Amino acid sequence: MESSTQLLVNPSEEDQARAVWSACLDRIRESVNTQSFKTWFEPMVPLHLRAGKLTVQVPSQFFYDWLEEHYYTVINETIATVLGKDAYLEYSVRTDEPQIDLDYGVSPPPVPRVDRRTFPPQPNSFTMPPQPAASGGRTEPGQFQTFLNPRYTFGNFIKGDSNQLARAAASAVANNPGGTSFNPLVIYGGTGLGKTHLIQAIGNHALANGKANRVIYVSSERFTVEFVEAIQRDTTSEFASFYRSMDILIVDDIQFFAGKERTQDHFFHTFNELHQLGRQIVLSSDRPPKELKGLDDRLLSRFQWGLTSDVQPPDLETRIAILLKKSENEGISMPQDVVECIATNVTSNIRELEGCLISLMAKASLEGREISVDLAREVIKVVVGDVKSPLTIETIQRTVCDYFNIPEDLIRAKTRKQEIVNARQVAMYLAKELTNCSLKTIGLHFGGRDHSTVIHAYQSVEDQMRIDQKYQANVQQIRRRLQMLGHV
Numbered sequence: 001m002e003s004s005t006q007l008l009v010n011p012s013e014e015d016q017a018r019a020v021w022s023a024c025l026d027r028i029r030e031s032v033n034t035q036s037f038k039t040w041f042e043p044m045v046p047l048h049l050r051a052g053k054l055t056v057q058v059p060s061q062f063f064y065d066w067l068e069e070h071y072y073t074v075i076n077e078t079i080a081t082v083l084g085k086d087a088y089l090e091y092s093v094r095t096d097e098p099q100i101d102l103d104y105g106v107s108p109p110p111v112p113r114v115d116r117r118t119f120p121p122q123p124n125s126f127t128m129p130p131q132p133a134a135s136g137g138r139t140e141p142g143q144f145q146t147f148l149n150p151r152y153t154f155g156n157f158i159k160g161d162s163n164q165l166a167r168a169a170a171s172a173v174a175n176n177p178g179g180t181s182f183n184p185l186v187i188y189g190g191t192g193l194g195k196t197h198l199i200q201a202i203g204n205h206a207l208a209n210g211k212a213n214r215v216i217y218v219s220s221e222r223f224t225v226e227f228v229e230a231i232q233r234d235t236t237s238e239f240a241s242f243y244r245s246m247d248i249l250i251v252d253d254i255q256f257f258a259g260k261e262r263t264q265d266h267f268f269h270t271f272n273e274l275h276q277l278g279r280q281i282v283l284s285s286d287r288p289p290k291e292l293k294g295l296d297d298r299l300l301s302r303f304q305w306g307l308t309s310d311v312q313p314p315d316l317e318t319r320i321a322i323l324l325k326k327s328e329n330e331g332i333s334m335p336q337d338v339v340e341c342i343a344t345n346v347t348s349n350i351r352e353l354e355g356c357l358i359s360l361m362a363k364a365s366l367e368g369r370e371i372s373v374d375l376a377r378e379v380i381k382v383v384v385g386d387v388k389s390p391l392t393i394e395t396i397q398r399t400v401c402d403y404f405n406i407p408e409d410l411i412r413a414k415t416r417k418q419e420i421v422n423a424r425q426v427a428m429y430l431a432k433e434l435t436n437c438s439l440k441t442i443g444l445h446f447g448g449r450d451h452s453t454v455i456h457a458y459q460s461v462e463d464q465m466r467i468d469q470k471y472q473a474n475v476q477q478i479r480r481r482l483q484m485l486g487h488v
Helices: 013-029 035-040 060-072 070-083 164-175 193-207 221-231 238-245 263-277 297-303 316-329 334-347 350-367 375-383 393-404 408-412 418-434 439-444 451-467 469-484
Strands: 045-050 052-058 089-095 113-117 185-186 216-218 248-252 279-284 307-310
Touching: 013 045, 013 052, 013 070, 013 307, 013 408, 035 060, 035 238, 035 350, 045 279, 052 060, 052 418, 052 469, 060 070, 060 089, 060 350, 164 185, 164 193, 164 307, 185 216, 193 216, 193 248, 193 279, 216 221, 221 238, 221 248, 221 263, 238 263, 248 263, 248 469, 263 279, 263 297, 334 350, 334 375, 350 375, 393 408, 393 469, 408 418, 418 439, 418 451, 439 451, 451 469
Parallel strands: 052 089, 185 279, 185 307, 216 248, 248 279
Antiparallel strands: 045 052, 089 113
C-alpha cells in the first residue's frame, strides 16, 4: 500500500493532502459517472494530511450529506486503498455566509471542522431541559433548545421588491429587539415565501451579535402541545415562567391558534407580560391579523399594535438571485440558461424554486447527465406541470427585427433612424408587457439605455396604437408570432 509519504519527498501537509487526494480521485473517477464526478468530487479541496487523517473541504452541509448518503462506500474503500485500512477522511464544511452588523459590514465566521464519524451539533442547540428565569432584567443564557435553524440568516436571505419592507423591519428588530415601534412584528404571506427564514434570521442575528441572550422560535402548534402537556403535568406556572423569560419570542403560523381558547388565553397573558417588559415579539401568519378567524378579539388587537408587513411571491430577478445564491451555497455551478428556465417556470413560491434546483442536481448526478435546460424542463414538469418556453428579451428583439426586416444589432445601437427607433420602441414595449424583467434590465438589453427611455418607449407605443390602427395591428401580429412560438 503506497502511503502519502512515498508520494512526495518531505512534503508539507498541504502537498501531502493534494497528492493523496489526487490519487484518490483517479480511483473514484473509475467508479462513478462523469457528471457525478464533476458535480460532487471536483469541488472538494484537500487541506492537509495528519496521522492517517485526510481533511478535505466541501462547499456546504448539503454537499456533505449527499456524499455520505450516496458515495460513502466508494470513498471509504478508496481511502483504505490509498492510505491504508486505519486511515479515514475528515470533512471541513465551508460556512462563509456573511454576518450582518449594524453598519451592514461583513465579517466571516470561523470555519467548523466536520468529521465523517462525529458530525458536530448545530449552533444554538441545547440539550438540557428548560430552566425558569428570574424575573426582571435580561437573563443569562439557559440550557434550552432555541429551535433556530443556523442556516436562516440575513446573509442568505435574498432581498427583492416583494419582501423589502419585511426584510428592513426584521433587520431593525434584530439590531434593537424591543427597542423599536415594531413590537410585535407580524410578517404574513403565502406558503414558501420565506417568512420562517426571515423571522428566524432575527433570532440568529440577535444571538450572534449579543443583542439578546434568551431567544426561542416555536410554532403555534408546538406551543399548544407544550401547554397541554403542562396542564396534564400540573406545571403551567413553570411553562409560563419559561416563555415569559425570553428576550425575543418568535411564534410561527399564529393562524393555528384559531379555536384553541385556553391556549389563546395563556398566550394573551404571555404577550402582555413580554410587551410590558420591553421584550420583542415576532409573529408570522398566512394572512393579515385582521383577516384571521377564530382568534380572540383582544389578541387580534394586540397583534396590530406594532408593524404588520407582507411578503409576496418574488419577481423574476429575485427568483434568479435566489437560485444563484442557493447553488453557490451548495457549491454547485449552475448554467445561467438553466437558472433562467427554472426561475421563469416556477413562480409560486421559494420552496418549490429551491426544490427544483435540488431535484435537478440529484437527477443529473444519479442519471449521469449534464445539467441542461432540457433536463431542467423534465424536473420542472414534475413540480409544476407543463413547461412554457421562457420568453427572453433576446427572443423579443429577434422576433421584432425579423418582422420589420432590420438587422438585429441595430436595435441595440445608438442610431436614431426612424425605422430603427420604431422597432426598438415596440421591442421595449413587448418586453415590459410580456416579461417580468425590471425597467433597468430591459434598458440594459438595448445598448445600456436608461429606465426612463423604456418608460418613454412604452408610452409612445401605447399612444401610437390608440391613433393608428395599422400600427396597432403590427404590434398585435408580433405578439401572435411569439404566441405561436410557445412563448406567451
